[in-house]
Amino acid sequence: MTETNNQPIQAIVNAVKILDLINEKNEIGVREIAKILDIPKSTVFRIIKTLESQNLLVSTHEDEYAIGYKMLNYRAGINKEKNLITYATDSLKNFCKNTNETINLAIRNRDKTFIIYSEEGEYYSLQSNMLPESDLYCSSTGKIFMASMPEEDVMKYFSGNLTKRTINTITDYNQFLKEKQTILNTDIAYDHEEYEYGLTCVATSIKVKDEIIAAISVSGPTTRLKVKGFENLEKELLLTAKSIEGKIIANI
Incomplete structure (x- = not known):
């Protein structure tokens, strides 16, 4: 043998x-x-x-x-409580319950953001056209990540051939700088119909030890979000982010 x-x-x-x-x-x-x-x-x-x-x-x-982030799939099988999605799910469901709007959990991979989990609120027609990935420059989650990137990297990024998806899309470095400081001060970023006409997204960061590990965003028809109040949605996003961060930190 x-x-x-x-x-x-x-x-x-x-x-x-x-x-x-x-x-x-x-x-x-x-x-x-x-x-x-x-x-x-x-x-x-x-x-x-x-x-x-x-x-x-x-x-x-x-x-x-x-x-x-594909490694999270393996970590989830061994130790689910350490999975980012697991930490975030209850808080995202609570946001959806309070606002009846869709909220997304996204991570960055190079020059794109990827939605890895969503809680869907009230339906809107543009929802079916939304892709799970977006470029940094035309998404609210992307702007959250870009605002904290090294200056030279942001300049290099905007020197590329960026497509102007709508008349509102920011494709110029100096134009982005006008928003950057507000994003850093408030931890809130907007996509003002820059990805798709009629669609507005608002995002904030998920931080652990001052490092952005993910972002969450609420997306919906501009007119509907305006009626519900952008200030109220911002407050709910910030509270949701703090809730998720607390759960992660408690388990580190």
Whole structure:
């Protein structure tokens, strides 16, 4: 009888070591990973690109790598209470109950924001056309993330070929700067029909230890949100964000 080879596969062992190191360092580059783990740089690069292709890692603005949000799917299976969606769900449901408006939980991946969970309120016709991902410049959640990005990164971002989706869409760096300070002061960002005519979104951040880890936004027809009162919606968003942050911090 042939004896079974129970030796571990070295490539997988190296991949786990790399994931562990990136998780420890939050963000780290290929050269430093290779040096710390004493793995050839070419090997590290191939493993990282494979993990990135499966959305287990994401490349940051400084050519470093961080853990991708797909890892939350695995964490949820092992330890649900540590899942961002699990922490947020009750608070989002409460917002929806209080306002009867749709609220979204979004995270950033490079130059886009991705809605990873929504609580749907009163229906509106534009809702069926909404995609789960948006560019940073034309979404309220995207502006929340951009306002805290390094200045040089924001300038570089706006130097690209940005599409003006509506007449309200901000595609100019200096125009964004006029909003940036207000966003930083109030922790509130608006999409004033900049993604789609007739649709307004209002967002705020989810922070842990002063780091933005996600954003939440309320979206709906401009006229309806105006009737309900933007100031009231802002207050509800801020209270919801604090509730989510409290649950996360309590479990760190």
